[in-house]
Amino acid sequence: MAARRRRRLNKQTRRKIQGWGALAAVAAVWAAGHWSVVWPVLVAVLAAAVVSGCGWALLRAHRHAVGQDRAWRAQEEARARELSMAEVDSLSWQEFETYVADLCRRDGCTKVVVSGKSGDLGADVVGYLADGRKLVVQCKKYAPHRSVSSQDMQKFVGTARLEHGADVALFVTTCRSFTRDALGLALRQDIVALHRDLLGSWVKGAHLETLIPLNGSGGGTRRRPNV
Template structure:
């Protein structure tokens, strides 16, 4: 019985091999007879595949290079902002307020006044944008590792518009962040929360008008200041 099965398997393999040889020969004969028609098609397919593969590889390389360049630029810009901020860090809080006022004047604000005293109810710098809107700025000269608290933001919210009639209110600080509660309050009350990174961009030449729609995370506010 076992010998019969072995003979059967051997016969089956022989048949399969035989049919394979016949099929290969038939294909070879058919190709030989139709080669004049087939070779342009095969050449086109080969060329298209080669060009497509080369294009895909070039796209991948370009995409990778663009990503690396973007990352490098972001790192260099961050280094440049931080280098400029070391000079800002060396200012006293009074000089910091005057420096922020100078940035406003640089960007076309008029009638810019610095309070320079305690009891100013959050209006450290007051001026007017080029379109006539009143600008009120609270300046906080904090260490970089600190965060602006919700209490700080509440006091500014309570005075910027009710007391000073601000059309545009900025909270500018040298520290890196606002607490979550302070951030949320700034968004709800349409306060532009300018933390260290945004301030660094301002120092490096970003226009004040580009900072107004931003909050402390660099995202757009839920609404814009009235025109």
């Protein structure tokens, strides 16, 4: 049964090949008899193929160059952030709070006050954005390899708005990430989570109001926070 099927398929294949061969022969005979009409068409088709091939090759080379340039820029930006963060890392926690307050003032915040004392209930820096919204900042001067814990975030969530009336609650840290639970809590409670990468951009000149919408992204993604 299988052998019969194979023979039938082979016959069909041979017939197709023969049919295409006959068609090619007819086309060749016709082309030979009408060469004056055929050759300009062939030249045009070949020229179009060459132009298309060159265009595709140039487009591919351009995309490759753009990809390399983006990767290089991202690497250089990350290196620049780390160089600027080296000075921040040398600050004490009190100096870090003062430095964050200075960044707020640089970006147009007014009435900026540094608590600088224990019992401040998470309001290390308080001020007002240029549009009048009240800004309350929690500063955590942690080593880069550490992560902000859910417990740290819970404390700030519980006081930022209820105790201090924040319109914008900002949790800024020198470490690279927030735990998954901490970042998830921040996103649900509308707390702006500024980890090391975003802080580095702020230090390098990015305006605070352009960083607020990023909220936890940059070093990772908002959907997949670092653990």
